[in-house]
Amino acid sequence: MAKSQVAMKVNGATVEALVEPRTLLIHFLREELRLTGPHIGCETSHCGACTVDLNGKSVKSCTIFAVQANGADIRTIEGMANADGTLHALQEGFREMHGLQCGFCTPGMITRAYRLLQENNNPSEEEIRFGIAGNLCRCTGYQNIVRAIQYAAAKLNGVPFQEAAE
Amino acid sequence: MIPGSFEYHRPSSVQEAVGLLAKLGDDGRAIAGGHSLIPMMKLRLAKPAHLVDLGGIADLKGIRADGSDIVIGAMTTQHELIGSSLLESKLPILRETSLQVADPQVRYMGTLGGNVANGDPGNDMPAVMLCLGATYHVMGKSGERRIAAREFYQGAYFTAIEGGDLLTAVRIPVPPAGHGYAYEKLKRKIGDYATAAAAVVLTMSGGRVANCSIGLTNVAETPLWAEEAAKILNGSALDAATVKRAVAAAEAITAPAADARGPAAYRTKMAGVMLTRALARAKSKARG
Structure with missing residues (x-):
């Protein structure tokens, strides 16, 4: 299956990658970007452990494909602390x-x-x-x-x- | 859980999307908010070879007044329905219903078009659309058709949508100012589908029901329009005896499945209880 080129902003940094269309955003974040803060809990859109902030919305990243997040601005728990390193x-x-x-x-x-x-x-x-x-x-x-x-x-x-x- | 492989398409116009869906036939599937389809794909209960993502089509977004109707683009999210001041003033039952759909994260993504087109009897909006007398705009190979919501649902996951069709908008006649409304939903927990739910819109005149419409959720293979029950209530003062007769008429058309939400007889009774509560609350909100 042809891979798709995606570019998105994650915690302020621009990332680009080739993804299989069926790659879920949670897998992309955890396995490609090594952002393991968002967790895989139920995998059935119920538990919310995989929630990230995406274009100003709270989104369960197990229920969206990475390719759909092309162009998005994403924040995970790793990007939550204040710029000076103190806790949010x-x-x-x-x-x-x-x-x-x-x-x-x-x-x-x-x-x-x-x-x-x-x-x-x-x-x-x-x-x-x-x-x-x-x-x-x-x-x-x-x-x-x-x-x-x-x-x-x-x-x-x-x-x-x-x-x-x- | 990882879905099967598929090819991804992101058309930028309705025309392009309909062309793709027509060409792909049974291999293609439109994806709106994805919160019904992606879980099904993860379970491999759905294995489309091609996904046509509607997220890039600006024409499918937005809520506008059109004469005495309100027209809502299919890709308008539940979150956007909740935040719309136009709907809050003209069609407040939509906001009330949306707030009872799933949970906040799902409402940011889940769309009105997906909710009404999927044909899942557990979805909340279809019964509200039957209640309101909505019409669906459906674009297909041979142009646009308009299908009454009351004629759209044929069975669980079976609707008037045919291969290559795309539901593009929902058109709702605005009920008269001062109408009463309620969507009463019994569920085991937030985020659950209804054990049973009832939508009511009514107008009162001189303390009597001038017009009443009732929809029921998740107590049959399709959403139900309880026409007989509404007829019984028209002209009444919603006195206890008449309400009881109408509720019995509504219960009589239900045919729920027994599942984890309860046995069939229980769910039928709960549909009656939800209707009783919805009528009382709609009456309390109505002027006239």
Whole structure:
């Protein structure tokens, strides 16, 4: 099968490659670009562990072909930290609020939460829960993931993080 | 899971896409958002030799008013439906339904055209289109046809689409201002297909139903337009006894499969419960 030439921007750097049309974006990212932050979880578009940011949308990279991402601007968890190397507010929030246990879902959670906060910089708890409904976590019960995103929203908005009363 | 090999095509116009699909015949398959097709390809339940990606066709995008209709391009995503102020003011049932489709990531990619054309009885939009009396624009070898949504669905994954056809747009007559609407969907979890769901659009006049239309999701091989149930409700004040009769008429046309979402009798009953709730909520929103 003829390969296709693709060019895309990944975490700010332009990459070019020849891909088989059937190569899924997640396989391209992990195996060609060695970006193993996006994880392969369910492979059936349910779990969200493979989520990346693609042209301003949260996309499950197991459900799009690399050839379809030709020309796209992609950000993965590897491109999430601040330019000076410090952690992004979301990464810091997940650390401070214990938003992960095994960590398998975390790259997808953080890249999804990144887009959620771009679209709504001060989401309610309900909006956060609805907004991350495409990402499954089997450890935390989500409580601390929600708190981590609230922490990040507060930090990005320059206001002190206040825990909701129990 | 890796799909079988295929050749990739990315036409830039509807004409080019239709030409390709006609030439490729059964070997070709159009791909819209891909969130039904790619999982099927990974499972090797679908093995198209050629994929015709509709993502590069600007004419298939967008939402516009056209006289008393709204016309939505087939490649408009669920996310775009949710964000449209035109739909929010004229056809709010679409936003309400889109928000209940799958999950955020899927809604960024999943399209209205794919949802209505795929023929999956679990998809939510087809029943809403039956309810609204939508028409599908279908481009084929011999030009454009317009097919009523109510005549489009023939069986699970069987529709009026024939080889070489491409559904390009959905045309929806705007319901009268002040209409009531609701899409009630029972599902096991976010992202799931409906155990049963009901779409209702109605107008009220002097406290009585002037006009009512009902669609049902995932309780038969095709979406259902519950015409008899709606007839029973017309002219009524949606009193409990009339609603009960209408719900019974709606339940009577269902023929759900038993699956992990429950036995057939349960899903029929849930269709009735969803309809009861949708009627109550639509009434509460209607003026007149």
